[in-house]
Amino acid sequence: MTLPAPNLDDRRFQDLVDDAKRLVALRCPEWSDHNVSDPGVTLIETFAFMTDELFYRLNRVPDKLYIAFLDLIGTTLYPPAAATTDVVLWLSAPRKETVVVPDRTEVGTPRTEQTESIVFQTTAELSIPPRELTVIGSRSGDAEPYVRGATLGDDTLDTFAAKPKIGDEFLLGLDDQAAGLAISLRLDCAVRGVGVNPLDPPIVWEAWTAAGWVGCDLVADGTGGLNRPGDVVVIVPGGHVASVIGDERAGWLRCRLVEREEGVPTYTASPLVRAASAVTVGGVAHAVHARTVDDEILGLSEGVPGQTFPLQEHPVVDDGEPLVVEVASGSGWEPWTEVDSFAGSDQDAREVTVDRARGTVTFPPAVRERDGSLRRYGAVPPKGAPLRVPQYRVGGGRRGNVAAGALSVLRSTVPFVSSAVNRAAARDGTDGETIDEAKLRGPLALRTRDRAVTLEDYEQLAKRAAPGIARANAVALTGKGEQLGVRLLVVPTVAVGPGGRAAFADLIPAEETLAAIAEDLDARRPAGTRLAIEPPDYQGVTVVAKLAAKPRVAVESLREEAQAALYRHFDPVRGGADGTGWPFGRPVLAGEVYSVLQSLAGTEIVDEVLLFAADPVTGKRGEPVQRIDLAPNSLVFSFEHRVRVTAGV
Numbered sequence: 001m002t003l004p005a006p007n008l009d010d011r012r013f014q015d016l017v018d019d020a021k022r023l024v025a026l027r028c029p030e031w032s033d034h035n036v037s038d039p040g041v042t043l044i045e046t047f048a049f050m051t052d053e054l055f056y057r058l059n060r061v062p063d064k065l066y067i068a069f070l071d072l073i074g075t076t077l078y079p080p081a082a083a084t085t086d087v088v089l090w091l092s093a094p095r096k097e098t099v100v101v102p103d104r105t106e107v108g109t110p111r112t113e114q115t116e117s118i119v120f121q122t123t124a125e126l127s128i129p130p131r132e133l134t135v136i137g138s139r140s141g142d143a144e145p146y147v148r149g150a151t152l153g154d155d156t157l158d159t160f161a162a163k164p165k166i167g168d169e170f171l172l173g174l175d176d177q178a179a180g181l182a183i184s185l186r187l188d189c190a191v192r193g194v195g196v197n198p199l200d201p202p203i204v205w206e207a208w209t210a211a212g213w214v215g216c217d218l219v220a221d222g223t224g225g226l227n228r229p230g231d232v233v234v235i236v237p238g239g240h241v242a243s244v245i246g247d248e249r250a251g252w253l254r255c256r257l258v259e260r261e262e263g264v265p266t267y268t269a270s271p272l273v274r275a276a277s278a279v280t281v282g283g284v285a286h287a288v289h290a291r292t293v294d295d296e297i298l299g300l301s302e303g304v305p306g307q308t309f310p311l312q313e314h315p316v317v318d319d320g321e322p323l324v325v326e327v328a329s330g331s332g333w334e335p336w337t338e339v340d341s342f343a344g345s346d347q348d349a350r351e352v353t354v355d356r357a358r359g360t361v362t363f364p365p366a367v368r369e370r371d372g373s374l375r376r377y378g379a380v381p382p383k384g385a386p387l388r389v390p391q392y393r394v395g396g397g398r399r400g401n402v403a404a405g406a407l408s409v410l411r412s413t414v415p416f417v418s419s420a421v422n423r424a425a426a427r428d429g430t431d432g433e434t435i436d437e438a439k440l441r442g443p444l445a446l447r448t449r450d451r452a453v454t455l456e457d458y459e460q461l462a463k464r465a466a467p468g469i470a471r472a473n474a475v476a477l478t479g480k481g482e483q484l485g486v487r488l489l490v491v492p493t494v495a496v497g498p499g500g501r502a503a504f505a506d507l508i509p510a511e512e513t514l515a516a517i518a519e520d521l522d523a524r525r526p527a528g529t530r531l532a533i534e535p536p537d538y539q540g541v542t543v544v545a546k547l548a549a550k551p552r553v554a555v556e557s558l559r560e561e562a563q564a565a566l567y568r569h570f571d572p573v574r575g576g577a578d579g580t581g582w583p584f585g586r587p588v589l590a591g592e593v594y595s596v597l598q599s600l601a602g603t604e605i606v607d608e609v610l611l612f613a614a615d616p617v618t619g620k621r622g623e624p625v626q627r628i629d630l631a632p633n634s635l636v637f638s639f640e641h642r643v644r645v646t647a648g649v
Contacts, residue, residue: 011055016048066439074341075442079315079356081467082393083289083400083429083493085422087120087407088182088235091128092418094279099416101126101285104292106411107420109402118402119411120287120426123319131183133278135173135248145171147246152275156190159226160257160270168257170226170271173250174278178207179240182219182282183253185232188275189223195268201225202260202267205232208252209239216253217423226255226271235284235423287407287422289400289429290317290393298325298361303383305366305376314359315432317393318467323354325361328386336363342377349378357432361389400429403497425495425506428468428513452524458488458531465520466513468493470573473536473584475633485530488521489633490514491572491581500564504616504637507572508535539630540614540639541570541588542621545597546607547645553602559645562597566641569596575636585632590625597643614639 011019021044024031034041087107091099103125108117137147140161148157150173160168172185196202203225205216214237222230234253242251257267298309316323322338327350336350342364345351353362364378381387407422433441444460452458458474471491477484492513494506514533525531543566549558569575569592575582593609613628614621616637630636 011052013045013048013052016051017045020044020048067435070438070442073442073446075438075445076355077357077435077438078433078464078467079318080396080398080432081428081430082317082319082396083120083398083402083426083468085120085287085402085407085424085426086284087122087287087420087422088282088284089126089128089410089414089417090182090282090419090421091280092416094130094184094281095128095416096130098130099128099283101128101283101414101417102412104412105285105414105420107287107407107422108409108411109406110409117409117411118289118399118406119291120289120400120407120422121292122285122287124286126180126283126285128181128280128283129176131174131176131178131181131251131278131280133172133185133276134175135171135250136273136276137171137173137246137248139169139171140165141167145169145246147171147173147248150276152273157273158270159255159273160267162270164257164267164270166257166259168270170255170273171245172253172255172276172278173245173248174253175250177240177242177251178236178280180236180238180284181280182233182235182284184279184281185234185253186230186275186277186279187223187226187232187273188229189226190272190274191227195265196225196227197265198224198227200264201227202258202264203255204258205234206254206256207234207236207240208243208245208254209237210241211239213254213256214239219423226273233281235282238284288317288319288393289397289426290319290395292391292393293389294391296389296392298387298389301327301363301381301383301385301387303380305364305380307363307381309361309387311359311361311389311392313394314357315394315396316354316356316359317396318356319393323352323361323392324390325352326388326390327381328388329382333388336381345377347376347378351378396429396432398429398431398493400426401493401495402426403495404503406495425497425503427492427494427506427510428466430467430470430493450524452486452521453526455486458486458521458525461521461524462488462490462517462533465517466490469509469513469517470494471581473633477530477532485532486525487633488517488531488533489536489584490517490533491536491635494573496574499560500567501638502567502571502573504538504540504639507538507637536572536584537631537634538572538616538637539588539628539634540616540621540637541628542612542614542639543570543593543641543643544608544610544612544624545593545641545643546609547597547643548604548607549602549645549647550604555645555647558600558602559643561600561602562643562645563641565596565600566593566643567638570636570638572635572637582636584635585630586636587630588628588636590627 021034105122106119108119111117133150136150137145139145159170205218206213207216217235219233221232325336326333336352338354339351366374366376404425410420455474459472462472469490470493473489475487477487490509492509494502518533573581590609590611594606597606610624612621
């Protein structure tokens with residue numbers, strides 16, 4: 001069996017001749033005789049024959065040499081990117097002293113017989129200080145706020161105006177800022193705020209930050225919308241600061257009456273509070289899907305340029321901080337910092353390059369110039385000097401994109417901390433680049449030369465700047481003046497929840513990701529080119545289908561399988577016919593829904609399929625149709641699918 005030969009250039013003799021004739025017609029229109037008898041055409045065919053022979057030899061280059069060529073142009077494999085998320089560490093009980101959660105506290109998914117636990121580590125030490133409620137009050141419209149001490153005694157407090165209206169505020173002041181803390185507000189409310197759905201009251205909880213009022217993450221509302229005694233647990237946003245309201249300085253929280261969609265009932269009377277208090281019940285820590293390796297000894301320096309040392313573990317995760325190598329000297333350990341390239345480095349620069357995919361550290365080389373002199377591109381560690389890496393992280397990969405609530409096992413023992421959970425899905429985890437992917441990227445990198453000129457260049461460089469993104473699509477902005485430029489549409493990697501469904505909020509890239517791409521492309525785009533980096537426009541789609549199951553097929557299992565297939569097919573990242581993401585601008589047809597559902601093993605017949613266009617933000621859907629057209633720069637998003645399955649006979 002012969003080894004498969006690569007096809008680096010699929011053009012053949014006649015293709016080259018036809019291309020040359022087209023260029024002749026474009027560049028030299030006076031040359032009109034393209035017959036084989038023309039001497040110029042004879043020359044074209046001669047050069048095409050010679051080029052065809054070169055292509056034949058080029059396509060015999062084995063993969064090993066191709067990879068060597070990639071090394072010569074500096075193309076190295078991209079390492080995996082680690083998924084990140086915020087985890088809430090819950091206290092076993094409120095404490096009167098600050099609880100300290102150490103750095104690298106491990107939180108993981110439950111381990112089963114079939115799957116290993118996916119482990120995350122916190123990236124910084126977390127302090128969970130106690131907080132208490134000191135002041136309480138209310139404000140309606142533009143009136144001055146009414147603020148008083150939190151101890152009400154025999155008094156009571158109307159949270160809103162006597163006749164509540166949109167914008168009324170119930171104010172609660174903590175003794176200090178509570179950024180990133182989980183606060184439990186114990187409220188003794190009378191049954192007076194009638195007229196609302198206690199499971200979905202028209203109120204929001206917010207905290208005062210340097211940027212204004214920002215929404216809190218509401219964990220639980222045991223008061224039914226301020227209608228009965230209970231606890232309200234909120235997670236305060238990270239930018240929470242102390243401020244002054246009504247001459248009282250405190251870390252302010254508020255409950256605000258908001259307007260819901262038409263038909264949702266609101267309060268007919270103001271809720272009444274008879275007592276209020278607050279305690280700290282947890283804190284939020286940032287976690288990464290990686291493991292930290294400390295104080296690894298690389299070996300002893302040989303005192304020559306270009307030394308390379310392997311790390312014990314790889315791939316090395318790029319956590320945003322350069323890797324540091326320390327070299328022992330008479331005065332202690334001297335740091336050598338990671339750089340992308342030695343080009344232009346001073347001969348005394350203490351720098352190294354790191355191949356994170358292979359896990360190797362390379363010290364500066366020396367290059368012999370034309371005049372015979374030896375130029376060093378950095379300092380050389382003294383011979384016999386010990387080398388060590390104080391810290392680096394390994395891990396990462398797409399499997400770290402876990403759904404919200406998946407990280408539920410506290411693997412590290414922390415005093416006074418009972419449990420942990422991720423309230424939001426982990427994101428931006430990607431697998432390392434394969435050799436086949438690098439073989440495709442190599443020629444593109446050689447063509448772009450780190451400059452964004454064509455639309456494909458913007459896409460290629462964006463993926464390099466933020467490996468955690470799943471897709472990038474650059475389109476030209478047409479128009480005049482400021483409307484000209486490039487629009488770069490970025491789709492992040494997303495976690496798939498139960499049933500194969502992805503949350504719409506996870507499809508919006510993080511501000512840090514967009515900022516990293518903008519910073520990298522700003523130095524590479526042509527001067528004067530306007531660049532807009534943003535998520536694509538998403539078109540929500542709801543499928544309502546009716547199936548008949550084959551005999552002896554479980555109806556509920558088929559229904560779950562059908563819904564999962566629809567969520568997977570209409571997915572911006574893993575959907576479409578080839579499973580690489582729904583194509584930009586491609587319409588949604590009812591016919592392909594029939595195909596997806598009919599391909600399921602338990603489906604006997606697909607009775608009916610209806611498509612509904614849905615707004616993923618408001619949730620409103622349109623009339624049933626058989627085709628949903630998308631704008632050229634839009635992507636489909638599965639809003640909600642409903643499948644009804646009848647049992648087979």
